[in-house]
Amino acid sequence: MKLNFFAVLCFSLFSLIFASTSFAxxxxxxxxxxxxxxxxxxxxxxxxxxSESLHAQSTALKDPIHGTFYRAVVGDPQKENVVTKSGKYPVCLQCHAPEAAKAKTTKLDKKKIYNEGVTCISCHTLTKYKGTVKPDGGLRLGMKAYEYSKTDLQGPMGTENNREHHQKYGQDVVPNGGLMKTSDACMGCHDQRPNANKVSLCQTGAEVKVAGGSSTCQTCHMPTTSKGITSHAMMGGHMKEMVSSGLVLTLKAKKSGNKAKVTVILQNLLPHNFPTGAPFRNFYVKLNAFDKEGKKVWSSTKSHPMKDDKQAMFMYTIGNDKGPSSPPTATKVLGDTRLKPNETRKLDYEIKEKGVVTIKATAYYDLLLNPIKKKFADKLPAHLMKPQIIARAKATL
Ligand code: HEC
Ligand code: HEC
Ligand code: HEC
Ligand code: HEC
Ligand code: HEC
Structure with a gap:
């Protein structure tokens, strides 16, 4: 027993020394x-x-939604020399697998770091943001929008104390608050992304530019936690509590003759669209009216607002002359009912049914639109298909 303990202790000490010398x-x-x-x-x-964030899950081998699209549009993420239909290196990797893009490889399982997605060094070696538009008007996206160092880490503060720590172990941490503390640290990948037909798929950066203001992406997406550490969880659409924090839902109801007049008020607190990001993110509101026994006497929709209550459906629709299509093939924007930055929108309803006493409204956020869910039903995990409740409100007559 004693000997075993000693052996374990020796081994731990040995690994500790070994680990630190290997770093030095x-x-x-x-x-x-x-x-x-x-x-x-x-x-x-x-x-x-x-590790829990979408940045660590961003490659085609880790993110089931991105992976499904990548295989459909580009090819096998485990093969070398994969090119797009136009014979080019797949642009996706510039954002979804930046370390693979730097090495100009398409075989994401060749080295561990290629499959780490947006990893520590992807952000902490960025030295300068050049913008996503080249002087000739062409685009440079993801890693192409940046200059980066191969040897020096970039930090928000770079205090002497922090630098000494790092120099002792290997690298310098250069102070680069101009990049790390501003939205420049995010824009290379989050500013804009059009498909091959120049239809915009993501444009969070452009949305924020319209809104103006001085809050950076970090203000909300990298808050300082109680331990004094900037959170790297990068919460977004996959965390309903985060989504909920961007929307205020209120309800007003009054009697008007035999009818009830109801107004739903939706306020976007964010400097970008609600919802922003991937083109299939959406949210919708459902209303139900109840009598004094609590029995439901009226609903704003019989199935889904996308079908029978379009004013309560907040989505981005892209497609072609025949109608909506999937993001990679879309040739034009058919509609955009998402809440614009800081927008407040009102929806009016008239309820003719008798005996209405209370009205309840519920807002749901969905990562995917129903047609996409149907198309990929057998490829995607169930939890990504489930609408999440992000806000509720109640009014009494
Ligand atoms: C052997 C321990 C050690 C390792 C390994 C290490 N760091 Fe650090 N690092 C520290 C300490 C200690 C500090 C100073 C206190 C703190 O912020 O935790 C620091 C500070 C930092 C800072 C803040 C710099 C600033 O602006 O003041 C950044 C950024 C950073 N490290 C990034 C990294 C990255 C990225 C890696 C991997 C490539 C890494 N570190 C590996 C120990 C380490
Ligand atoms: C090198 C490219 C790159 C950089 C730089 C980058 N991101 Fe991302 N980010 C991505 C990719 C790719 C995804 C999507 C991952 C996926 O869903 O497959 C993502 C996802 C996100 C999400 C969505 C999470 C969710 O739940 O859907 C948030 C929020 C986010 N990033 C915030 C930031 C912020 C804030 C910064 C700057 C501090 C930043 N990102 C910098 C590439 C990047
Ligand atoms: C998407 C880009 C991105 C990724 C990926 C990323 N960081 Fe950061 N990190 C930042 C930004 C931006 C800041 C500065 C935030 C601020 O000051 O508002 C920061 C701050 C830090 C700090 C200093 C602040 C503190 O709380 O101590 C450390 C240390 C750090 N990061 C380490 C890491 C490590 C380790 C990893 C990988 C496990 C990592 N980062 C991954 C963008 C990133
Ligand atoms: C005032 C707080 C706030 C600021 C500032 C902010 N965001 Fe967000 N962001 C949110 C909230 C809340 C959500 C969830 C609701 C939504 O999707 O709009 C979100 C969602 C996102 C998502 C996730 C979309 C998805 O598909 O899951 C991305 C990406 C994102 N923001 C990027 C950014 C970038 C880049 C910036 C800076 C240019 C930024 N945000 C600034 C609060 C903020
Ligand atoms: C300019 C950077 C960039 C490029 C290039 C890019 N993406 Fe993305 N992609 C993102 C970001 C950032 C997100 C997630 C956050 C959001 O919703 O805005 C994302 C999200 C996605 C999603 C949704 C993932 C989810 O979890 O719901 C899919 C699918 C996707 N990308 C596919 C692709 C494919 C396929 C390509 C190449 C043909 C590609 N992307 C190229 C930045 C990029």
């Missing part, structure tokens, strides 16, 4: 292959937050 031996090493796991040895909390 890397002084001024090329950061190209530095895995998040290595940073995580010291930055444990940040590593855990990042």
């Amino acid at each position: 031996a890397d002084a001024h090493e090329d950061l190209t292959n530095t895995s998040a796991e290595k940073c995580g040895k010291c930055h444990e909390t940040i590593y855990e937050q990042w």
Whole structure:
């Protein structure tokens, strides 16, 4: 027993020394292959937050939604030299697998770091944001929008204390608040992304530019936690509590003759669209009216607002002359009913049914539109298909 304990202790000590010397031996090493796991040895909390985030799941081998589209539009993420229909290196990797893009590979399982997605060094080596539009008007997206260092980490503060820590173990941490503390750290990948027909798929950056204001992406997406650490969880559409924080839903109801007049008020608190991001993100509102026994006497929709109550459906519709189509093939925008930055919208309803006493409104957020859910039903996990309740309101007559 005693001997065993001693052996374990010796082994742990040995691994500790081994681990730290292996790091020290890397002084001024090329950061190209530095895995998040290595940073995580010291930055444990940040590593855990990042591991759970969509940034760590962004590759075609990890994100089931992106993976399904990638295979359909581009090809096999485990093969080398995959090119698009027009013979080009797949642009997707510039944002979804930035380390693979830097190495100009398409075989994402060739090295661990290629499949780490948007990993620590993807952001912490960015030295300069050049913008997503080239001087000649063409686009440079993802990693192409940046200059980056191969040896020096970039930090928001770069205090002497922090730099000494890092120099002791290998790399310098250069102060680069101009990039790390501003939206420039995000815009290369989040500013805009058109499909091959120049139809916009994501345009969070452009939305924010319209809204103006001085809040950065970090203000909301990287809050400082109680431990004094900037959160790297990057919550967004996959976390209903986060989604909920951007929307205020209120309800007003009054009697008007034999009818009830109801107004739903929806306020977007964000400097970008609600919802923003991927073109199939959407939300909708359902209303129900009840009598004094609590029996439902009226509903705003019989099935789904997308079918029979379009004013309560907030979505982006892209397609072609024949109607809606999937994002990669769309040739034009057919409609956009998402809430614009900081917009307040009112929806009016008239209820003719008798005996209405209370009205309840519920807002649901959905990562995917129903036609896409149907198309990929057998390929996607159930939890990604389930609408989430993000707000409720109640009014009495
Ligand atoms: C051997 C331990 C160790 C390793 C490994 C390590 N760091 Fe650090 N790092 C520290 C310490 C200690 C600090 C200073 C206190 C703090 O912020 O936790 C620091 C500070 C930082 C800062 C803040 C710099 C600023 O602006 O003031 C950044 C950014 C950073 N590290 C990124 C990384 C990244 C990315 C990796 C992996 C490539 C990494 N670190 C690996 C120990 C480490
Ligand atoms: C190198 C490219 C890149 C950079 C830089 C980047 N992101 Fe992302 N981000 C992505 C990709 C790709 C996804 C989508 C992952 C997926 O769903 O497959 C994503 C997803 C997100 C999400 C969505 C999470 C969800 O639940 O859907 C948020 C929020 C986010 N990023 C915020 C930020 C912020 C804030 C910054 C700047 C501090 C930033 N990102 C910098 C590429 C990047
Ligand atoms: C999507 C880009 C992105 C990724 C990926 C990323 N970071 Fe950061 N990180 C930032 C930004 C931006 C800041 C500065 C936030 C601020 O000051 O508002 C930051 C701040 C930090 C800090 C200093 C602040 C603090 O709380 O101590 C450390 C340390 C750090 N990151 C480590 C890491 C590690 C380790 C990883 C990988 C596990 C990682 N980061 C992944 C963008 C990123
Ligand atoms: C005032 C807080 C706030 C600011 C500032 C903000 N966001 Fe958001 N963001 C949110 C909330 C809340 C959501 C969830 C609702 C939604 O999708 O609009 C969100 C969602 C997102 C998503 C997830 C979309 C998805 O598909 O899941 C991305 C990506 C994103 N924001 C990027 C950014 C970027 C980039 C910036 C800076 C240009 C930014 N945000 C600024 C609060 C904010
Ligand atoms: C300019 C950067 C960029 C490029 C290029 C890019 N994406 Fe994305 N993609 C993102 C970001 C950022 C998100 C997630 C956040 C959001 O919704 O805005 C995302 C989200 C997605 C999603 C939704 C994932 C989910 O979890 O719901 C799919 C699918 C997708 N991308 C497919 C692709 C494909 C396929 C390509 C290449 C043909 C591609 N993307 C190219 C940045 C990019």
